[in-house]
Amino acid sequence: MKTKLFRNIGYLLFILLALSSCVNEMDMVEDEQGLETLSSRTSPPFAGYEEWVKKLIDYDKSADSKSYLGKVENFLQSIYRFIPEMRDVVDDLINRGFKFRVAVRHDDERKSWFNPNSSEIGFSGVENLKIENMIHELLHFFAFYTVDEYRKRLYAAREEYEIRVLTDLFMRRDFSTFPYEYQGMKIDHDEYIRYLGWLDKLLKNEVQNMDQFSENFIQFGISRLFWIEDTKIKVADLNGYRPRLLGIIWFYGKIK
Ligand SMILES: [Zn+2]
Structure with missing residues (x-):
């Protein structure tokens, strides 16, 4: 019984060592290229991501647009689920503590916008509340805080x-x-x-x-x-x- 237990522990240790050496190798490759780890890009969305992405919405300041929030949440979830590169963008913004306020109101010129001063992502009327506009403005949001x-x-x-x-x-x-x-x-x-x-x-x-x-x-x-x-x-x-x-x-x- 004891030998079996030791054998199992030994086996587990072997696996752990093997895994940690893989991680080290990955680190080295990335260090060489001077790039950060981008795990969210390669792995599928984790369980509970539906709630995680909502952290990006500033609910207190979005009261005026309450009836549209469900749609914005759905967009964020779809973007996170289906676009690996955008998972990374969303994770990065959430991890840095950023939030945006949702606005839906008619604008003369723009279909949608990101305003960094009020941290607002806006859509000109419900007809412009579209997933592609959400992607576009999330990218402006990310660009503002990422590219000097x-x-x-x-x-x-x-x-x-x-x-x-x-x-x-x-x-x-x-x-x-x-x-x-x-x-x-x-x-x-x-x-x-x-x-x-x-x-x-x-x-x-x-x-x-x-x-x-x-x-x-x-x-x-x-x-x-x-x-x-x-x-x-x-x-x-x-x-x-x-x-x-x-x-x-x-x-x-x-x-x-
Ligand atoms: Zn633009």
Whole structure:
């Protein structure tokens, strides 16, 4: 009886040692690349994530939008469940203690917005309360607290186009059955088909050259943002672009 017990303990120790050496190896690889661990991206959502994601909502300050909160919760849960990269974004924001207030009210210009001063994510009427707008604004929320030059409101055009491309990638891959209007290129633009082909290449990890990637990004970005240029979004700011948000969220581990 005792021998069996010892044998079992020995076996357990062996497994634990083997596991800890795997972990060390992983750490080393990541240290070498100077990157953080991103466990939430690779593992499936854990039990109880439905409640976890609600930590991102500031319920006290969302009283005006009470009737829409169920829908916002559903979006957060779907985003967390189906988009591995967004799991990481949501975990990071929650772990840093950030929350957003939900607002649904008509805005003259924007379909949705993130206002860092009031930490508000807003939708212009219930018709714009859509999952793709939620993804888009969560990315602005994350960008504000993660990319220094975006927090300083420099290069708004770069930030905007990075977010449009990321939202398009996630929608094309993870919500492909949803009716969806691409944000990175207008459907009636000459470049539309070529843009979708570029997204597919990115989805298949076929884009392996950062210079080539940046060149295409600038080219498509100019075609699209030209139409929405304003006091903040200046197409000229795209020149010299290198991946920032896309580097953190998309290219992590895919390109050296
Ligand atoms: Zn935006």
